Amino acid sequence: MNNTNETLIPKVGVITDVRIDTADIKTFRVVTPDGKKAFEHMPGQCAMLSIPGVGEAMFSITSSPTNTEYMEFSIKKCGCVTEWLHQAEVGQQITIRGPYGNAFPVDSDEFKGKKLLFIAGGIGIAPLRSVINYCRYYRDDYKSINLVYGSRSMDDLVNYNEIINEWAKDKEMYVYLTVDKEDPDWVKHVGFVPNYVKELKYTPDRVAIVCGPPIMIKFTVAALKELGFKDTQIYTTMELRMKCGVGKCGRCNIGSKYVCKDGPVFRYDELGELPDEY
Amino acid sequence: MRKISLQKIDLMFAEIANNMSLYLPVDQNDGKAAYTKWEEGKKWSNALNTVKSPKDFFFPQTEDMMEFKVEGKNVEVIDTRKVSEDFVVFGVRACDVKAFDILDRVFLVDPRDSYYATKREHGIIVSVACTRPSETCFCSAFGIDPAEPKADVSVWKTEDELFMQSNTEKGEKLLKMIEGLTEEANDEKVKEQKEQISKIMKKLPLADLDTSKFGGGKTDDFFKAPEWDELSETCLGCGTCTFVCPTCQCYDIKDFNTGKGIIRYRCWDSCMYSEFTRMAHGNNRNSQKERFRQRFMHKLVYYPENNDGIFGCVGCGRCVSRCPISMNIVKVMKKLGGKENE
Numbered sequence: 001m002n003n004t005n006e007t008l009i010p011k012v013g014v015i016t017d018v019r020i021d022t023a024d025i026k027t028f029r030v031v032t033p034d035g036k037k038a039f040e041h042m043p044g045q046c047a048m049l050s051i052p053g054v055g056e057a058m059f060s061i062t063s064s065p066t067n068t069e070y071m072e073f074s075i076k077k078c079g080c081v082t083e084w085l086h087q088a089e090v091g092q093q094i095t096i097r098g099p100y101g102n103a104f105p106v107d108s109d110e111f112k113g114k115k116l117l118f119i120a121g122g123i124g125i126a127p128l129r130s131v132i133n134y135c136r137y138y139r140d141d142y143k144s145i146n147l148v149y150g151s152r153s154m155d156d157l158v159n160y161n162e163i164i165n166e167w168a169k170d171k172e173m174y175v176y177l178t179v180d181k182e183d184p185d186w187v188k189h190v191g192f193v194p195n196y197v198k199e200l201k202y203t204p205d206r207v208a209i210v211c212g213p214p215i216m217i218k219f220t221v222a223a224l225k226e227l228g229f230k231d232t233q234i235y236t237t238m239e240l241r242m243k244c245g246v247g248k249c250g251r252c253n254i255g256s257k258y259v260c261k262d263g264p265v266f267r268y269d270e271l272g273e274l275p276d277e278y
Numbered sequence: 279m280r281k282i283s284l285q286k287i288d289l290m291f292a293e294i295a296n297n298m299s300l301y302l303p304v305d306q307n308d309g310k311a312a313y314t315k316w317e318e319g320k321k322w323s324n325a326l327n328t329v330k331s332p333k334d335f336f337f338p339q340t341e342d343m344m345e346f347k348v349e350g351k352n353v354e355v356i357d358t359r360k361v362s363e364d365f366v367v368f369g370v371r372a373c374d375v376k377a378f379d380i381l382d383r384v385f386l387v388d389p390r391d392s393y394y395a396t397k398r399e400h401g402i403i404v405s406v407a408c409t410r411p412s413e414t415c416f417c418s419a420f421g422i423d424p425a426e427p428k429a430d431v432s433v434w435k436t437e438d439e440l441f442m443q444s445n446t447e448k449g450e451k452l453l454k455m456i457e458g459l460t461e462e463a464n465d466e467k468v469k470e471q472k473e474q475i476s477k478i479m480k481k482l483p484l485a486d487l488d489t490s491k492f493g494g495g496k497t498d499d500f501f502k503a504p505e506w507d508e509l510s511e512t513c514l515g516c517g518t519c520t521f522v523c524p525t526c527q528c529y530d531i532k533d534f535n536t537g538k539g540i541i542r543y544r545c546w547d548s549c550m551y552s553e554f555t556r557m558a559h560g561n562n563r564n565s566q567k568e569r570f571r572q573r574f575m576h577k578l579v580y581y582p583e584n585n586d587g588i589f590g591c592v593g594c595g596r597c598v599s600r601c602p603i604s605m606n607i608v609k610v611m612k613k614l615g616g617k618e619n620e
Contacts (some may be wrong), residue, residue: 006392009343053540079558241556248384
C-alpha cells in the first residue's frame with residue numbers, strides 16, 4: 001500500500017437530504033459517514049462526485065463555506081451521473097473529492113467594500129448561491145448586494161424559497177426575478193436576463209458576477225459593457241468536461257489554462273486572453 | 279567511465295535481471311521493436327527505436343487506480359495502490375529520455391500523481407546514443423543531442439564494446455551491481471562516436487526545422503491562422519499520433535464492474551477524439567480542425583507557456599512514420615512558420 005496522499009482517490013459521502021427544486025433540478029446534501037463535512041472550500045470551488053460503476057463528474061458546491069455542518073450541490077438532470085443521482089434516496093452513499101479550482105475573490109479588495117451585482121440564469125444560481133451566502137454571513141465587508149435571477153418559467157427558478165424568504169428580506173439586498181415567458185401566476189418581471197439588467201440601469205460602480213447558460217452569459221456581458229462596466233469588473237465561472245480536477249488529464253485545457261485548477265472562476269479580462277473555444 | 283565487451287552483454291543483462299526486472303527493446307515477430315522483459319535468449323534490438331514509446335513504464339496505457347465495494351446503499355473505497363519495485367529500462371533514446379522530463383512537469387507538480395511518482399522513483403533509465411539517426415528524426419530542433427543522452431546511466435555502443443557513464447545515484451547503484459563484468463575505460467572512442475553522430479545530424483533532412491516562431495505567449499500568432507483548415511482537412515481523428523507520442527499525457531478515468539466489485543482505472547485518451555471534450559450541454563471542440571489545432575497548439579505554445587519555454591515535442595519522429603495520412607508536427611510547423619515549400 002502506498003501511503004502518500006492521492007487526490008484522485010475519493011472519500012465516501014452520504015446523501016442526507018434531497019430537495020426537489022424544479023422538474024429537472026434537485027439539491028443534495030452530502031456529509032461523510034461520520035456526519036462531518038468532507039472538506040472545507042471557498043465560494044466558487046468545485047467537487048468531484050461519483051457513483052462507483054456509473055461515473056464521476058465535477059459540480060460546483062452550492063452551499064457556503066460558512067455552513068459548518070454539510071455541503072450542498074444543486075444538480076440538473078442531464079447525463080448518466082446526474083440521472084443516477086436524481087434517483088438516489090436519502091442514505092445513499094456516493095464518493096466525493098475536492099475542493100478543486102480557484103474561488104471568487106471574496107476576501108480580497110476586488111470584492112470587499114464593493115457593491116456586488118449577481119446575475120444568474122437557470123442552474124447558474126448554483127455556484128453563486130455559495131458566494132451570496134458567504135457575503136451575507138460577512139455582511140459588513142461588502143456594500144449593497146443585488147441579484148438579478150431569471151429562468152425559463154417560474155417553475156424553473158432554483159432555490160426559490162431561500163431567495164424569497166431570506167435573501168429578499170435582507171437589509172441592503174435587492175432581488176429581481178424574471179422569467180422568459182408570461183404566466184398568469186407570475187406577477188413579477190417577464191423577459192430575458194440581459195434585457196432586465198439593462199432596464200435596471202445598473203451603474204458601473206459595482207462588481208458583476210455572472211453565471212448561466214453560455215448564451216445568457218454572452219448577452220449579459222454585452223449588456224453590462226453597454227452600461228459602462230469594464231472587463232475587470234465582471235466575473236464568471238466556467239464549465240468544461242473534466243476527469244482529474246488537477247490539470248493533468250488534459251480535458252479542460254484552454255490555451256495555457258486548465259479550467260479545473262486555474263478556473264473555474266475567471267475575470268473577463270483574463271478570459272479575453274484565452275483562445276475562443278470555451 | 280566503464281566498458282564491457284558486447285560478447286559479454288547477455289551476462290550483464292542476466293546480472294541485472296537477477297536483481298530486478300529489466301526491460302529493453304527486443305525485435306518482435308513482426309520485425310518491429312518493443313520494450314520486453316529480459317530473460318535468457320532475448321536479444322537487444324538493433325532498431326533505432328520502438329514503435330510505442332517507453333512512457334508506458336510510468337504512465338501505462340491502462341492502470342487500475344482503486345476499487346469500490348458497493349452493497350445496497352453503501353460504498354467502500356479500497357486503495358489498491360502498490361509501491362513499485364526497482365526496475366531498469368535499458369536502451370532508451372535521448373528523445374524518449376527528454377520526454378520523461380516533459381511528463382514529470384505534468385505528473386510530479388503539485389498535487390503529485392502518486393501512481394506515476396512511485397514508478398518514476400523506482401525506475402532506472404539507461405539511455406543509449408543514436409549512431410544511426412533516421413530521416414524522420416528531428417530531436418536536435420528541440421535542443422536534444424542524441425550523442426549525449428542524459429539518463430541515470432548513459433551508454434554508447436560501438437562495434438564491439440559498450441561504454442557506460444552514470445549520471446545519478448540510481449545509475450551509480452546500477453553500475454556497481456555489474457562492476458565485476460565491466461572495466462575502467464577512457465572516453466576516446468565515445469568522443470569519436472559523438473563527433474560522427476554530430477556530422478550525421480547535420481545532414482538529416484529535418485535538421486533545420488525552425489522552432490523559433492513558436493513558444494509561450496504565441497497563441498494569437500497561430501490560433502486563428504487560416505492554415506489550420508488545410509492542415510487538418512484529411513485528419514481521420516484516429517489518435518495514432520497521441521498513442522505513439524512519448525509526451526502525450528491526456529487520460530480518461532473509467533469504472534469497470536467485474537461482477538465482484540468495481541475497478542476505477544485510467545487509460546490513455548486523445549484530444550483528437552470527438553468524445554474528449556463532449557459534455558451534457560455541448561462540445562467546445564466540435565470539429566476535427568479544432569481538435570487537431572488543440573494538439574499542436576498544446577505542444578508548441580501552451581505547454582512551453584507553462585513550462586519555461588520547453589516544447590511538448592522531442593522530435594522522436596514516431597508520428598511522422600505512423601500517421602496514416604502522413605500529417606505530422608513537422609508539416610504543421612513548416613506550414614505555420616511559412617516554410618511549407620522547403
